[in-house]
């Protein structure tokens with residue numbers, strides 16, 4: 001898959017950073033020495049961590065060169081490293097592993113989370129948030145449009161790129177035996193968007209990436225046009241012409 005486009009991702013920075021703020025508000029650590037922002041992206045979540053823990057060494061970790069470039073430009077004094085969460089484990093005592101909107105992109109992350117939690121000292125925290133939206137019209141329509149058009153064969157693997165999240169019960173069974181305290185909750189956001197095209201733009205920066213990167217420019221245009229028409233039907237304008245993007249997200253805060 002092509003690299004992430006950090007600028008496109010940041011088009012909806014305020015909305016995308018809000019769950020990171022909500023997650024951080026529930027992290028029960030007053031002061032920290034070492035914090036790692038897993039899947040730091042363009043540094044928006046890292047910036048929040050630096051604000052909250054000004055005396056800590058805060059490190060941003062990501063697998064994407066473009067995201068890391070943006071993060072370094074945004075936070076020139078920040079420490080960033082390129083690594084893949086499939087295999088990365090902290091080598092030094094770490095108070096907080098923070099992961100906003102990343103583990104939905106890590107296949108079989110239920111094998112990764114216990115490994116990370118075990119690596120924390122007593123009282124250390126693993127905090128994560130993932131979109132739990134694979135059944136929402138915006139994602140269902142991505143798959144439906146992909147499976148019907150002339151692009152169907154090319155998009156077969158994109159259609160399988162994002163699994164549904166495991167159930168809350170499965171996360172509880174997995175993480176509770178390793179945690180002194182475990183907090184799991186959902187929040188459903190209703191983002192106000194200026195029209196259906198804005199919803200499409202939002203997902204071009206995230207969930208549409210595996211679909212678009214599998215197509216050439218012409219087919220991308222046709223696929224996006226077909227998808228936009230379906231989105232306009234599924235997300236009708238409100239009284240003022242705005243549309244509401246319903247967005248459920250799953251939050252987990254595990255204390256070792």
Ligand SMILES: C[S@@+](CC[C@H](N)C(=O)[O-])C[C@H]1O[C@@H](n2cnc3c(N)ncnc32)[C@H](O)[C@@H]1O
Nearest residue numbers: 039040041045062063064067084085100102105
């Ligand atoms: C949706 S962005 C989240 C950015 C930021 N944390 C935020 O709060 O908005 C997801 C990030 O996870 C990174 N990522 C995806 N899979 C990864 C992996 N296996 N290892 C490390 N980073 C990964 C992507 O490169 C991307 O920057």
